[in-house]
Structure formats: structure tokens, C-alpha cells
Amino acid sequence: MFLISSLILMIISIMMILMIIANYISMKTFKDREKSSPFECGFDPKNSARLPFSIHFFLIALIFLIFDVEITLIIPFIYSMKYSNIMIISIMFFMFMAILILGLYHEWKQGALNWSL
Incomplete structure (x- = not known):
């Protein structure tokens, strides 16, 4: 039982570390937000x-x-x-x-x- 709980804890901690690293690496700036906005037929969605x-x-x-x-x-x-x-x-x-x-x-x-x- 201790082995299963330690494996679950290790999996959750690795998952959280990977999510934090991915979030830190993919920080978006204001210019990136403008690039990823939808562009439909020449209209500005804003x-x-x-x-x-x-x-x-x-x-x-x-x-x-x-x-x-x-x-x-x-x-x-x-x-x-x-x-x-x-x-x-x-x-x-x-x-x-x-x-x-x-x-x-x-x-x-x-x-x-x-x-x-």
C-alpha cells in the first residue's frame, strides 16, 4: 500500500513540475495575443x-x-x-x-x- 501511494505521489509531483515548466516556457506577450486572435475576412474581431x-x-x-x-x-x-x-x-x-x-x-x-x- 505504501508503494502504491508513493508512486501516485511521485506521478502527481512529476505532472505538476511538467505543467509549471510548460506554463513558464510558453509565456505569451501582448504581441503573441494579437497573432493568435481570429482573422475572418478582413474584419478585426476587437x-x-x-x-x-x-x-x-x-x-x-x-x-x-x-x-x-x-x-x-x-x-x-x-x-x-x-x-x-x-x-x-x-x-x-x-x-x-x-x-x-x-x-x-x-x-x-x-x-x-x-x-x-
Whole structure:
């Protein structure tokens, strides 16, 4: 019984010593606190949350998401050309690309891609 209690006491003391050493080594300064704060979409988390949101950032993010999803839809077209009628798949692919290009042209004409303030 004495052996078990001495082992438990030794384990607890080693654990406490390691925790104190780790806490002392990892002392954080004010600059480190600024580095580890969250950074979300250019907003400072220490300021007010009711700041006006940049519509340009939103439109560019939306266009990126649209084209990212469209790329995932284009890849099966390429793989299906091996197993299907190449003429039908090519027509579908070019129609799909035409819709994408027309959408990009529309966004460009609407001014969503202009970054002038």
C-alpha cells in the first residue's frame, strides 16, 4: 500500500513540475495575443461587429464559388467522353461553357469585377 501511494505521489509531483515548466516556457506577450486572435475576412474581431460589409468582397467570393462548383461539373464531362457518343457530350460541354462565359460577361458588364472605389 505504501508503494502504491508513493508512486501516485511521485506521478502527481512529476505532472505538476511538467505543467509549471510548460506554463513558464510558453509565456505569451501582448504581441503573441494579437497573432493568435481570429482573422475572418478582413474584419478585426476587437472592433464593432456593425461595420459596413464590402459588396466587392461578397461578389468576388460568390463568383469564385460559382466557378468552383462549375469546375466540379466539368470534370465528369471529360471522363464521360470515353464511354459515350463524343458528339453529344461535346455539344453539351460547349453549351455549358457558353453559359459560363455569358455569366462571366454579364458579371463583368454589371461591374462586379471592377475594384475601383
